[in-house]
Amino acid sequence: MSGNGQVVVTGMGAMTPVGADAPSSWSALLAGKSGVRLLDEEWAADLPVHVAAVLAEDPAALLPRTEARKLDRGQQLAVLTARQAWQDAGAPDVEPERLAVVIGTGTGGILTTLGQNAVFERSGARRLSPFAVPMLMPNGPAACVSMDLGAKGGARTPVSACASGAEALAMGQDLIRAGRADVVIAGGVEAALHPFTIAAFAQMKALSTASENPEAVSRPFDVARSGFVMGEGAGVMVLERAEWARARGARTYGSLAGSAVSSSAHHITASDAEGQARAMEMALRDGGVSPQDIGVVHAHATSTESGDVAEADAIRRAIGGHAAVTATKSMTGHMFGASGAVGAMVSLLALTEGVVPATLNLEQQDPRVDLDVVRGASRTGQWSAALANSFGFGGHNVSLVFTK
Structure with missing residues (x-):
């Protein structure tokens, strides 16, 4: 694909439970570092789940106090990771009207919503923050990034549960292909670690209740998996029209060659x-990529029994069993709306760097998972294309294809 149709990635930013930026997160994943820890805070004492994947660095500590207090934690993440990606891309000199933002989220500013509701019930209406509404809006992260970087080409917010970040990248690709933007800042954020959300997911029997060895709890594709681990984080990419990037002499990581969104209606x-x-x-x-071209798959793989098996079946149907599969939620936990964007970053860096992170805690692979899952140690190789999957409650399915 050429001309207006080709979309390249020129910048990356991330804040995850294993790193404060994209390079440190990537290095930690290659080293098999887990970001899952015991929740020893007082507010978690009576919860049925006692582990989570908490950010490696507090975003509020990286912003001026006056700025941080006006932003929900998810908005703080969005602004910081977008700045990282923007600098990584060389701060493109693009007309504001040709610069767009697409930041997805699963729950929006839920920490603000729950926190301010507690203030309201405890102290009454006059104690609410005047910033409560802009902080809780699901479109807040995209809006904050657009204002921070002066993007006037539109600020969009796909909200499709755990597929939100991946869908944001697909939407960014569409905007460039349609000629509506030359550069798009796209990705996903999630900051939803709270007693209510943890208890609600636990009530669904979706979360693992194991806690004896926190780093071993998230174990995608393993026979001993017992549910997912909640995490928080953000991942953002700078997407550019290939001709635009070439004209400005940009360094590129590779191409976002293909994307697709389906709904299961199931x-x-x-x-x-x-x-x-x-x-x-x-x-x-x-x-324009054949199944045989896919050398690497970043699986959605949350560490639930039914979800892992269904995805393994789907991968076999779509491309076969030859690709090297990785599942980094074994280290980051499930970052909901951010997970698809971070997974996209991992799949593209695997192509660029020629190495695939191993899936942590995969000691005995479920025999129903008939895939070549990378385990034990990272795997080196040369591949021409990678696939990143992201699936969300509601039947949202998003797949992204990256090429060198």
């Missing part, structure tokens, strides 16, 4: 291999 929470496989197949066609 069940509000259950995984659906058919819908997932369809998203992968459409993304391959969109990118």
Whole structure:
């Protein structure tokens, strides 16, 4: 694909439970470092779940206090990671009207919503923050980034549960292909670690209740997996029209060659291999890439029994079993709306660097997972294309294809 159709990645930013930026997060994943820890805070004492993947660095500490107090934690993450990605891309000199933002989130400013509701019930209406509404808006992260970087080409917010960050990248690609932008800052954020959200997911029996060895709790594809671990984080990429990037002499990581979004129309929470496989197949066609070309797959793989098996089946249907598969939620936990963007970053860096992080805690692979899952140690190699999957409650399926 050439001309207006080709979209390249020129910058990356990330804040995760294993690193405060993209390079440190990537190094930690290659080293097999886990960001899952015991929740020893007083507020977690009576919860049925006692582990989570907490950010490696507090975003509020990286911003001026006057700025941080007006932003929800998710908005702080969005601003900081977008700045990282923007600097990594060389701060492109682009007309504001040709610069767009797409930042997805699963829950929006839920920490603000719950926190301010507690203030309201405890102290009454006059004690509410005047910043409560802009802090709790799901579009807040995208709006804050657009204002911070002067983007006037539109600020969009896909809200599709755990597929939000990946869908933001797909939407960014669409904007460039349609000629509506030359540069798009795209990704996902999530900051939802709170007693209410943890208890609610636990009530669904989605979270693991194991806590004896926190770093070993998240174990995608392993026979002993018992549910996912909640995490928080953000991942942002700078996408550019290839001709624009070449004209300014930008360094590129590779191309976002194809993307696809499907809806399973099946069940509000259950995984659906058919819908997932369809998203992968459409993304391959969109990118002009054959199943055999895919050398690396970053799996959604949350560490739930039914979800992992369904995705393994879908991957087999769509591309076969030859690709090296990794599942980094084994280290970061499940960052919800941010997970698809961080997974996209991992799959592209695997191509660029020629190395795939190993899946942590994979001691005995579920025999129903008939895939070549990288385990034990990172795997080196040379591959021409990678696939990143992201699936969300509601039947949202997103697949992205990256090429060198």
